[in-house]
Amino acid sequence: xxxxxxxxxxxxxGYSELSKAVIQFINxxxxxxxxxxxxxxxxxxxxxxxxxxxxxxxxxxEVIPMEIKPxxxxxxxxxxxxxxxxxxKEGEADAVVSAGSTGGFVVGSTILLRNIDGVTRAGxxxxxxxxxxxxxxxxxxVGASNVNTGEDIYGFARMGRIYAEDITEIHNPxxxxxxxxxxxxxxxxxxVDAYELMKTRKLTGFKGNxxxxxxxxxxxxxxxxxxxxxxxxxxxxxxxxxxxxGMIKKAFKRxxxxxxxxxxxxxxxxxMKETLDYRRFGGAILLGINGVAVKAHGNSNTYAF
Amino acid sequence: xxxxxxxxxxxxxGYSELSKAVIQFINxxxxxxxxxxxxxxxxxxxxxxxxxxxxxxxxxxEVIPMEIKPxxxxxxxxxxxxxxxxxxKEGEADAVVSAGSTGGFVVGSTILLRNIDGVTRAGxxxxxxxxxxxxxxxxxxVGASNVNTGEDIYGFARMGRIYAEDITEIHNPxxxxxxxxxxxxxxxxxxVDAYELMKTRKLTGFKGNxxxxxxxxxxxxxxxxxxxxxxxxxxxxxxxxxxxxGMIKKAFKRxxxxxxxxxxxxxxxxxMKETLDYRRFGGAILLGINGVAVKAHGNSNTYAF
Numbered sequence: 001x002x003x004x005x006x007x008x009x010x011x012x013x014g015y016s017e018l019s020k021a022v023i024q025f026i027n028x029x030x031x032x033x034x035x036x037x038x039x040x041x042x043x044x045x046x047x048x049x050x051x052x053x054x055x056x057x058x059x060x061x062e063v064i065p066m067e068i069k070p071x072x073x074x075x076x077x078x079x080x081x082x083x084x085x086x087x088x089k090e091g092e093a094d095a096v097v098s099a100g101s102t103g104g105f106v107v108g109s110t111i112l113l114r115n116i117d118g119v120t121r122a123g124x125x126x127x128x129x130x131x132x133x134x135x136x137x138x139x140x141x142v143g144a145s146n147v148n149t150g151e152d153i154y155g156f157a158r159m160g161r162i163y164a165e166d167i168t169e170i171h172n173p174x175x176x177x178x179x180x181x182x183x184x185x186x187x188x189x190x191x192v193d194a195y196e197l198m199k200t201r202k203l204t205g206f207k208g209n210x211x212x213x214x215x216x217x218x219x220x221x222x223x224x225x226x227x228x229x230x231x232x233x234x235x236x237x238x239x240x241x242x243x244x245x246g247m248i249k250k251a252f253k254r255x256x257x258x259x260x261x262x263x264x265x266x267x268x269x270x271x272m273k274e275t276l277d278y279r280r281f282g283g284a285i286l287l288g289i290n291g292v293a294v295k296a297h298g299n300s301n302t303y304a305f
Numbered sequence: 306x307x308x309x310x311x312x313x314x315x316x317x318x319g320y321s322e323l324s325k326a327v328i329q330f331i332n333x334x335x336x337x338x339x340x341x342x343x344x345x346x347x348x349x350x351x352x353x354x355x356x357x358x359x360x361x362x363x364x365x366x367e368v369i370p371m372e373i374k375p376x377x378x379x380x381x382x383x384x385x386x387x388x389x390x391x392x393x394k395e396g397e398a399d400a401v402v403s404a405g406s407t408g409g410f411v412v413g414s415t416i417l418l419r420n421i422d423g424v425t426r427a428g429x430x431x432x433x434x435x436x437x438x439x440x441x442x443x444x445x446x447v448g449a450s451n452v453n454t455g456e457d458i459y460g461f462a463r464m465g466r467i468y469a470e471d472i473t474e475i476h477n478p479x480x481x482x483x484x485x486x487x488x489x490x491x492x493x494x495x496x497v498d499a500y501e502l503m504k505t506r507k508l509t510g511f512k513g514n515x516x517x518x519x520x521x522x523x524x525x526x527x528x529x530x531x532x533x534x535x536x537x538x539x540x541x542x543x544x545x546x547x548x549x550x551g552m553i554k555k556a557f558k559r560x561x562x563x564x565x566x567x568x569x570x571x572x573x574x575x576x577m578k579e580t581l582d583y584r585r586f587g588g589a590i591l592l593g594i595n596g597v598a599v600k601a602h603g604n605s606n607t608y609a610f
């Protein structure tokens with residue numbers, strides 16, 4: 001039975017939204033139990049009907065703010081996030097999940113759980129939906145760091161490959177560096193350096209640079225980039241998909257005819273939405289540390305969380 | 306009458322695609338004439354039916370390759386791109402347009418036409434379609450540089466504001482720095498520096514950081530960023546929009562019912578496609594140099610060019 005530490009505080013939608021997710025998970029998965037970190041008097045009533053053997057609440061009153069400096073995180077050792085990560089460090093839990101501050105979560109996981117030997121920088125990794133159904137593209141780093149070296153990005157490639165093979169179950173995944181052109185030598189120094197390292201160290205599956213335009217065509221299994229750029233890519237993609245979904249909805253709601261049109265085209269449109277459903281990949285896993293640490297979007301709803 | 310220098314070579318689709326665009330423009334706009342740079346014996350036949358007062362062909366045999374170093378560009382002074390830019394420098398043309406190498410075009414325009422006094426770095430600027438029809442968002446730099454300083458980005462903001470007011474005709478445009486969070490202090494050093502400069506120098510319209518997710522919601526008029534990141538944003542957006550358009554098409558082509566559905570919803574879908582039509586903004590203008598220099602996508606078709 002796996003035990004999951006959950007930081008219920010610090011998300012945009014509040015602890016009750018996240019609690020609903022935990023309860024749903026408990027009901028659907030019989031092989032898990034939870035340690036929940038947050039304000040006990042508020043959380044307890046939400047779990048009134050849940051089997052008490054499946055969860056434990058650890059009362060915490062402090063919440064890590066969205067922006068926090070590493071030293072301040074260490075001082076906030078009574079906070080829900082600190083305590084949740086510490087549960088993994090001390091072997092009380094097998095994994096930790098939080099929808100709170102990304103900066104705090106990365107700092108806390110790195111300091112408390114430490115990088116795996118040989119990893120220069122941990123990276124937040126998330127599978128993206130692509131044009132091909134059930135063929136996600138694994139991208140990292142999407143925001144653990146702002147700036148990365150070529151060596152960091154090379155490390156992301158090694159970790160991303162393993163993730164793609166073991167988690168998204170893609171056999172012999174192809175690996176690309178994200179750049180502003182497909183030719184070797186394109187991009188800022190860290191990308192040029194990473195490319196060079198992949199080549200000289202003969203990283204299995206490395207195919208060269210990939211432009212952002214082709215990234216999600218379903219033919220790119222692992223894409224590596226520095227954290228700031230990965231974050232911009234992630235949000236540009238989500239933003240555009242969200243905007244277009246809104247427009248499609250509007251297009252169908254135009255008048256009685258378009259509404260009839262929707263009824264006819266419903267299946268295809270639903271299928272498309274499913275293929276592109278970013279909520280299916282609600283979290284990013286922090287690869288490269290000694291422990292399983294998953295960072296959910298700050299605005300995760302129950303389904304995503 | 307305005308005179309436009311056109312580099313007909315170096316595009317992905319070839320000189321005949323671009324020539325068609327020039328001929329169409331000549332037919333639709335009576336107040337312009339062209340100086341065309343390229344292989345005369347190939348181009349001349351395409352213009353057989355065009356009024357010879359409206360265009361002149363300058364024979365060039367050399368083509369700037371996609372990747373070129375600054376010194377090599379200067380040596381390639383017989384190339385179509387070099388000659389086209391030089392026509393602006395020497396006052397023979399009012400503007401230059403090319404669909405060739407971006408690197409070559411930026412280097413050539415910067416060296417031959419030189420930056421305007423006070424501009425630390427020229428920036429490629431392009432209006433993006435947003436969720437609100439006819440309310441484009443002006444973004445720069447989208448790829449003239451890889452790396453920029455805060456001072457460069459501050460300069461982009463000044464130029465972007467003027468572009469938004471005068472060209473996309475947005476009164477009192479709002480200006481944002483692209484970052485991975487909306488709070489001050491988010492992002493890599495150059496973004497933090499740019500934010501600081503905008504604040505201390507009181508840039509009119511500056512509203513702070515903007516996340517990539519909200520960039521195209523129609524409420525952000527000017528967004529500034531370093532060139533590499535802007536390029537990733539541009540291509541991520543285009544890639545996602547293109548992918549979804551393909552999926553919408555597929556959804557409607559599914560079967561006879563979905564095809565009927567399309568007939569009913571056609572108007573709304575077309576309206577959406579028009580709102581999002583990236584081809585309407587086929588080029589990026591290089592802001593900050595002494596001259597009008599427009600870089601079209603390498604894969605521009607007739608309509609875009």
